[in-house]
Amino acid sequence: MANPDTILSLDNVVSGYGKMTILNGTSAHIRRGKITTVIGPNGAGKSTLFKTVFGLLAVRTGKIEFGGRDTTNWSPRQMLDAGMCYVPQGRNIFPELSVRHNLELGGVALADPSGLPARIESMMQRFPMLSEKANAQASTLSGGQQKLLEVARGLLLEPRLMLIDEPSIGLSPLMVQEVFGILKGLRDNGVTILLIEQNAKMALQMSDYGLVLEQGQTRIEDTAPNILADPRIAELFLGGGLKPAITA
Amino acid sequence: MTDFVQLVIAGLATGAIYALAAVGFTLLWQTSQTINFAQGEFVMLPAFFALAGMKFLGLPFPVAALAAILLSMLTLGVLFKTVIVDPLHKQGTLPLVISTIGLAILLREGVKEFYSAEAQRFPSFFPDINLGTAANRGGSGFNVSADQIGVLIVATATILLLAWFLSSTKTGRQMQATAQNPTVARILGVNVERMVMYTFLINGALAAMASLLISPIYLAKFSSGETLGLVAFVAAIVGGFNQVRGAIAGGFLIGIADNLVAAYVSSTYRQAVPLAFLVLIILVRPQGLLGRAEERAV
Ligand SMILES: Nc1ncnc2c1ncn2[C@@H]1O[C@H](COP(=O)(O)OP(=O)(O)OP(=O)(O)O)[C@@H](O)[C@H]1O
Ligand SMILES: [Mg+2]
Numbered sequence: 001m002a003n004p005d006t007i008l009s010l011d012n013v014v015s016g017y018g019k020m021t022i023l024n025g026t027s028a029h030i031r032r033g034k035i036t037t038v039i040g041p042n043g044a045g046k047s048t049l050f051k052t053v054f055g056l057l058a059v060r061t062g063k064i065e066f067g068g069r070d071t072t073n074w075s076p077r078q079m080l081d082a083g084m085c086y087v088p089q090g091r092n093i094f095p096e097l098s099v100r101h102n103l104e105l106g107g108v109a110l111a112d113p114s115g116l117p118a119r120i121e122s123m124m125q126r127f128p129m130l131s132e133k134a135n136a137q138a139s140t141l142s143g144g145q146q147k148l149l150e151v152a153r154g155l156l157l158e159p160r161l162m163l164i165d166e167p168s169i170g171l172s173p174l175m176v177q178e179v180f181g182i183l184k185g186l187r188d189n190g191v192t193i194l195l196i197e198q199n200a201k202m203a204l205q206m207s208d209y210g211l212v213l214e215q216g217q218t219r220i221e222d223t224a225p226n227i228l229a230d231p232r233i234a235e236l237f238l239g240g241g242l243k244p245a246i247t248a
Numbered sequence: 249m250t251d252f253v254q255l256v257i258a259g260l261a262t263g264a265i266y267a268l269a270a271v272g273f274t275l276l277w278q279t280s281q282t283i284n285f286a287q288g289e290f291v292m293l294p295a296f297f298a299l300a301g302m303k304f305l306g307l308p309f310p311v312a313a314l315a316a317i318l319l320s321m322l323t324l325g326v327l328f329k330t331v332i333v334d335p336l337h338k339q340g341t342l343p344l345v346i347s348t349i350g351l352a353i354l355l356r357e358g359v360k361e362f363y364s365a366e367a368q369r370f371p372s373f374f375p376d377i378n379l380g381t382a383a384n385r386g387g388s389g390f391n392v393s394a395d396q397i398g399v400l401i402v403a404t405a406t407i408l409l410l411a412w413f414l415s416s417t418k419t420g421r422q423m424q425a426t427a428q429n430p431t432v433a434r435i436l437g438v439n440v441e442r443m444v445m446y447t448f449l450i451n452g453a454l455a456a457m458a459s460l461l462i463s464p465i466y467l468a469k470f471s472s473g474e475t476l477g478l479v480a481f482v483a484a485i486v487g488g489f490n491q492v493r494g495a496i497a498g499g500f501l502i503g504i505a506d507n508l509v510a511a512y513v514s515s516t517y518r519q520a521v522p523l524a525f526l527v528l529i530i531l532v533r534p535q536g537l538l539g540r541a542e543e544r545a546v
Binding site for chain 2: 054056076077080081086088092093094095096097101104105106108109113153
């Protein structure tokens, strides 16, 4: 538990929607400064895991620790303040606001708002596309550009950990490489990345660790190369579940 | 021709008032998915707040008007949200819709019962002078009252001020973010609850402004909310329902059209104008003038 390499841990977490239980006693240990990819079949509860960690869904029982603190049932705002950001699945920009104003909204939780303009400027230097399109309505960006905007917006608070859910969906292969490149760059600068990817093989190839989730429970937690080599997950890559005989 | 110009100016003046009501209606929908079928009554009521202030408390008109705006923000904003919308929202859309219809009836009957069933004359902020140019033009005459111009200026200024607030202040942009995607707004740390409350306060203020501006023209009457509510609803739909700009355009369009219809066709058809627009827009452009197909991700 008190492993200093662990930045985020879940201990027997149960959560869900209404009467439906999705996370069914999930435990996990996420390493600091590494990329961990969560894989699992559709409906396994991967997105639910992120929503629960970030405080959008209540933890019914169990415990979540982030950065050495018990953050069980903290609000999203508290998680932001604690140094976590969350880039959900799908499109999450504000379509009718400009690129600059979308970016600015990433700084809402900033303790000292006077630092906001400088942060926006430096983010624009880091992603020149955002600077070129600063005054364009965000809806005019391509899918890949929108994802970059979301990532940049999440980074505005300089988080220690980024939850990012299926960023590659709908992006061109080139754009996927760009997004993955950004995530690797963040990791190299000490930011922990917790990633969900359908494209499990490609994601694991650039990850340090992997987490296989099935029916709301952690089935495998290991290094990415070990998971890639694990015969049990061959089925998963093809869209099926884990082989039950071996899982048992 | 001068007739036509006059009618358009009169139409712009009423249209600007309709736009105030429609914008408030749209904002409520956007940030809290509240379809307020009492919006017309929200525009009817504040005039009676002002009248009551003058009649029972002896307040001078400007003070009574200001008090009416504040009282509207409190009752039509805060109370409406906390007593009706918040508890019912959890039950789904339909109970809330039915409750706003019930509220409309309550407000209408309440005013009729406790104030008067008669249409009330209502003071205007603007002098009753004709800015017409009949004399210099000699002949046909060009009648535009200071009242119409005043209404047009004040209503337009209110809308511009709101537009400025929404687009040029950080709080305004947080409100827009809340309207466009509340979940993502929350994920970024926006205090969504507070933004929704601001919307209700703004709607209360807009309704009060509309009330104070329209009552001198059409008198203050308990039943006037029926048409006003329909107009706000249709203006919002004509404009695309989820677009503030659209609601503004819709309000002006209906204002101009109903003045032209009243003059050139018959004033009995005036009330049919919003309905005609509604049918037309549903047939021709269901997404509204400025609307887009809605797209929303979690
Ligand atoms: N808002 C919601 N309300 C009710 N049920 C939900 C909701 N979101 C997800 N679920 C259900 O919870 C289960 C897990 O969903 P979740 O989105 O966590 O899966 P996932 O592993 O991310 O799958 P995918 O690969 O399809 O994204 C699914 O059965 C889904 O139908
Ligand atoms: Mg998912």
